[in-house]
Amino acid sequence: xxxxxxxxxxxxxxxxxxxxxxxxxxxxxxxxxxxxxxxxxxxxxxxxxxxxxxxxxxxxxxxxxxxxxxxxxxxxxxxxxxxxxxxxxxxxxxxxxxxxxxxxxxxxxxxxxxxxxxxxxxxxxxxxxxxxxxxxxxxxxxxxxxxxxxxxxxxxxxxxxxxxxxxxxxxxxxxxxxxxxxxxxxxxxxxxxxxxxxxxxxxxxxxxxxxxxxxxxxxxxxxxxxxxxxxxxxxxxxxxxxxxxxxxxxxxxxxxxxxxxxxxxxxxxxxxxxxxxxxxxxxxxxxxxxxxxxxxxxxxxxxxxxxxxxxxxxxxxxxxxxxxxxxxxxxxxxxx
Numbered sequence: 001x002x003x004x005x006x007x008x009x010x011x012x013x014x015x016x017x018x019x020x021x022x023x024x025x026x027x028x029x030x031x032x033x034x035x036x037x038x039x040x041x042x043x044x045x046x047x048x049x050x051x052x053x054x055x056x057x058x059x060x061x062x063x064x065x066x067x068x069x070x071x072x073x074x075x076x077x078x079x080x081x082x083x084x085x086x087x088x089x090x091x092x093x094x095x096x097x098x099x100x101x102x103x104x105x106x107x108x109x110x111x112x113x114x115x116x117x118x119x120x121x122x123x124x125x126x127x128x129x130x131x132x133x134x135x136x137x138x139x140x141x142x143x144x145x146x147x148x149x150x151x152x153x154x155x156x157x158x159x160x161x162x163x164x165x166x167x168x169x170x171x172x173x174x175x176x177x178x179x180x181x182x183x184x185x186x187x188x189x190x191x192x193x194x195x196x197x198x199x200x201x202x203x204x205x206x207x208x209x210x211x212x213x214x215x216x217x218x219x220x221x222x223x224x225x226x227x228x229x230x231x232x233x234x235x236x237x238x239x240x241x242x243x244x245x246x247x248x249x250x251x252x253x254x255x256x257x258x259x260x261x262x263x264x265x266x267x268x269x270x271x272x273x274x275x276x277x278x279x280x281x282x283x284x285x286x287x288x289x290x291x292x293x294x295x296x297x298x299x300x301x302x303x304x305x306x307x308x309x310x311x312x313x314x315x316x317x318x319x320x321x322x323x324x325x326x327x328x329x330x331x332x333x334x335x336x
Contacts, residue, residue, distance in 0.1 A: 013048070013051065017048060020044055021044075024037050024040055024041050024044070025037075027040070068111070069111075071226070072107060072108065072111050075100075075103065075104055075107060075226070075229075076104045076107075076108065079100065080097065080100055080101065080104055083096045083097040083100050084096055084097065085097045085098075089241065091241065091245070091248075093241060094237055099233050099236060099237045102137070102140060102232060102233050102236045103226075103229045103230060103232065103233040104229075105136060105137055105140045106140045106143050106144050106228065106229040106232045106233075107226065107229040110144040110147070110148070110228075110229075112129060112132065129141070129162050129166075130161065130162040130163065130164070130165025130166040130169070131165055131166070131169055133162070133166045133169075134165060134166035134167065134168070134169025134170055134173065135169060137266065138163075138166040138167045138169065138170040138298075138302065139266065139298065139301065139302055139305070140232065141162060141163055141166035141167075142163050142166070142167070142302040142306055142318075143228065143229075143231075143232040143235075143305050143309060144228065144229075144232075145159035145162050145163045145306070145310070145314075146159075146228070146305055146306050146309040146310030146311075146314060147227075147228030147231075147309065147310070149306075149310045149311050149314045150228075150309070150310055150311055153311060156311075156313060156314060156317065157208060159310070159314060160204075160207065160208060160314070160317045160318060160321075161204070163302070163306065163318060164200065164201075164203075164204035164207075164208075164318070164321050165204065167200060167299065167302060167321070167322070167325075168197050168200035168204065170267065170295065170298070171193040171194075171196050171197040171200075171295065172193070172197060173268075174189070174193060174267055174268070174271045174291065174295065175189060175190065175193050177268060177271045177272060177275070178271055178274075178275045178291070180275075181275035181276060182275040182278050182279065182284075184278065184279055184284050185274065185275050185278040185279070185284050185287050185288060188278075188284045188285060188287075188288040189288045189291060189292075191332070192288070192329065192332035193295075195328050195332060196295070196325050196328050196329050196332075199324055199325050200321060200325045203320065203321045203324060203325070204321055207317065207320055207321060228309070231309060232305075235305070235309075236265060255274075255282065255286060255287075255290050256289065256290055256293055258270070258290065259274075259289075259290035259292075259293040259294040259297070260293050260294065260297045261297075262294050262297075263293065263294035263295065263296065263297030263301070264297055264298070264301055266298065267291070267294045267295055267298050270290065270291060270294045271291050271294070274287035274288075274290050274291050275287070289333055292329050292332060292333055293333070295329060296329045296330065299322050299325060299326055299329075300322075300326065302318070302322065303315065303318055303319060303322045303323075306318045307319075
């Protein structure tokens with residue numbers, strides 16, 4: 001039931017396919033499992049139809065790639081599920097599972113970016129990494145790219161490209177979150193968010209075009225590096241504690257202070273909170289301004305990450321995009 005390829009290698013595909021087909025036939029014989037058998041048959045057919053493509057990608061993998069895939073699986077599927085969900089500090093903010101989730105996110109973004117670069121090429125791969133990473137956490141993308149630049153300064157244009165795309169994606173993501181909960185607040189945020197998105201994308205395009213094509217001189221080595229991810233996890237934990245202490249000492253100093261403090265870590269939580277309160281406890285204008293302040297703060301945090309965790313040049317390049325975007329955000333607070 002085996003065959004020998006032209007290269008003299010034994011091919012067990014036919015034997016495995018025969019066994020699977022027999023098992024699926026047996027499964028289909030049980031009335032309650034007919035749909036499952038059909039679904040598995042379609043998946044099996046798809047796997048067999050694409051096996052030549054799969055073989056090419058698998059053969060291109062190095063031993064390092066395989067080992068790093070296992071490491072990624074360990075931190076995401078072995079360590080993460082077993083971490084406690086309870087907080088460990090007196091202020092009730094340090095949740096080991098939540099902090100480790102950000103470690104997984106940073107590692108995963110770098111890992112997925114490596115795979116996309118191998119498959120699509122540096123330019124398209126990094127662009128897609130930026131978009132996908134921005135839909136999850138643009139701060140995590142900034143941290144991941146800072147680690148890449150610190151190890152290999154030749155990839156600076158590529159890192160700027162991916163970080164800028166991820167950061168610009170943050171604004172539409174916030175709009176979508178708000179739209180789901182509060183249409184009135186969405187309309188109040190629409191113009192400021194679109195302006196910051198537009199400025200960010202235009203400046204990113206101009207800067208990358210001037211610096212050279214993203215991916216030029218790109219030489220990605222290891223897809224998985226745990227140290228930068230752990231550094232970001234520690235940074236995130238520190239921000240959580242600072243945010244909590246700030247809220248304790250500021251007390252009821254205002255919703256705006258809460259927006260600034262929240263933006264130190266991420267923007268989704270404050271966006272959801274404001275969307276829930278706008279129109280009842282708060283006016284839409286106050287809620288919109290609070291979210292804008294959070295995005296400005298978060299952009300400053302990402303700028304700090306690129307400078308401190310990356311390189312001075314990386315920080316200066318990102319400042320050319322981030323600072324004008326921040327100024328536009330501040331202008332909308334005053335004029336709109």
